[in-house]
Amino acid sequence: MALLEVEKLSKSYGSNTAVAEVGFHIDKGETYGLLGPNGAGKSTTISIIAGVLKADSGSVRIDGQEHGVSNAATKGQIGFVPQELALYPDLNAWDNLMFFARLYGLSGAKARSRCGEILEIIDLTDRAKENVSTFSGGMSRRLNIGVGMLNRPRLLILDEPAVGVDAQSRNAILESIQRQAADGVSVLYTTHYMEEAERLCDRVGIIDSGRIQAEGTQRELISQVGEDDTIVLSLGGGKDRAVRALKELSEVREVSVEGSEVRLLLKDARSVIARILEVVTASEAVLRSVEVQEPDLEAVFLHLTGKALRE
Numbered sequence: 001m002a003l004l005e006v007e008k009l010s011k012s013y014g015s016n017t018a019v020a021e022v023g024f025h026i027d028k029g030e031t032y033g034l035l036g037p038n039g040a041g042k043s044t045t046i047s048i049i050a051g052v053l054k055a056d057s058g059s060v061r062i063d064g065q066e067h068g069v070s071n072a073a074t075k076g077q078i079g080f081v082p083q084e085l086a087l088y089p090d091l092n093a094w095d096n097l098m099f100f101a102r103l104y105g106l107s108g109a110k111a112r113s114r115c116g117e118i119l120e121i122i123d124l125t126d127r128a129k130e131n132v133s134t135f136s137g138g139m140s141r142r143l144n145i146g147v148g149m150l151n152r153p154r155l156l157i158l159d160e161p162a163v164g165v166d167a168q169s170r171n172a173i174l175e176s177i178q179r180q181a182a183d184g185v186s187v188l189y190t191t192h193y194m195e196e197a198e199r200l201c202d203r204v205g206i207i208d209s210g211r212i213q214a215e216g217t218q219r220e221l222i223s224q225v226g227e228d229d230t231i232v233l234s235l236g237g238g239k240d241r242a243v244r245a246l247k248e249l250s251e252v253r254e255v256s257v258e259g260s261e262v263r264l265l266l267k268d269a270r271s272v273i274a275r276i277l278e279v280v281t282a283s284e285a286v287l288r289s290v291e292v293q294e295p296d297l298e299a300v301f302l303h304l305t306g307k308a309l310r311e
């Protein structure tokens with residue numbers, strides 16, 4: 001069942017339409033990614049959902065309840081991690097968490113216990129007593145995410161949380177989000193990194209120019225746009241014979257040759273690979289290597305919008 005239902009959200013800044021009729025839902029325990037380039041409308045969409053920005057039109061429901069800027073009941077179910085850091089640099093990590101825990105109405109043993117749990121989740125227990133001003137960008141990001149998790153949200157919303165951080169922090173961030181999802185939290189995640197969407201998200205909405213262009217699981221998106229798979233064969237002696245035979249196969253849409261490398265364009269390479277290898281063997285060509293390349297979300301984005309995710 002859907003925890004978040006978003007319908008026809010629109011928002012303009014003057015004559016600039018930032019978000020146009022955006023709609024999607026997130027089930028309980030599901031991780032949903034909004035994947036799109038800078039300026040696509042991701043931040044505007046999630047700021048409306050987080051209740052910090054008002055839409056011009058459209059609706060947001062949390063667990064069936066109408067959600068708006070002033071609905072405390074639905075707001076209490078959301079943890080929002082904006083792009084900007086909202087931390088006190090002169091306080092240590094523990095005091096930062098305790099400060100925000102009090103804002104959420106936690107105190108005493110409950111606050112201490114939750115802050116201890118959060119430090120474990122974001123892997124900063126060892127650094128709890130160090131001032132945030134001494135933290136790397138990645139550590140500060142992790143603490144910022146920890147603040148967003150303090151109130152045990154049922155819906156955790158994160159705006160590009162892993163941008164510009166080192167590989168170790170990125171990994172820690174993605175793992176902490178995966179752990180939340182495994183605990184049943186619904187996650188809304190924005191990114192312009194295909195790899196993050198592929199690793200984290202059960203379903204992805206591809207957003208560009210304020211509109212959701214397509215959505216689904218990674219496999220669904222790839223099959224929606226009908227991109228071909230590629231099989232790359234490296235062949236020694238007998239290559240020309242093999243190429244002639246491969247061109248005869250009805251499953252193969254295109255064959256191109258460059259040096260010893262033969263590239264085949266076709267649908268669903270995994271189901272055809274055995275047949276391809278049979279043909280190569282029958283033509284007595286020497287097979288040095290074989291590689292299957294499936295289209296990724298970057299290819300889907302390019303197909304849908306005519307441009308790259310990062311330009």
Ligand SMILES: Nc1ncnc2c1ncn2[C@@H]1O[C@H](COP(=O)(O)OP(=O)(O)OP(=O)(O)O)[C@@H](O)[C@H]1O
Nearest residue numbers: 013016017018036037038039040041042043044045
């Ligand atoms: N406060 C604002 N005033 C005017 N225009 C804005 C404002 N905030 C966003 N925009 C515009 O709305 C559009 C969508 O921006 P938004 O920040 O939602 O995109 P985004 O996908 O989150 O990109 P980014 O990752 O760069 O934040 C852009 O054209 C942006 O310039």
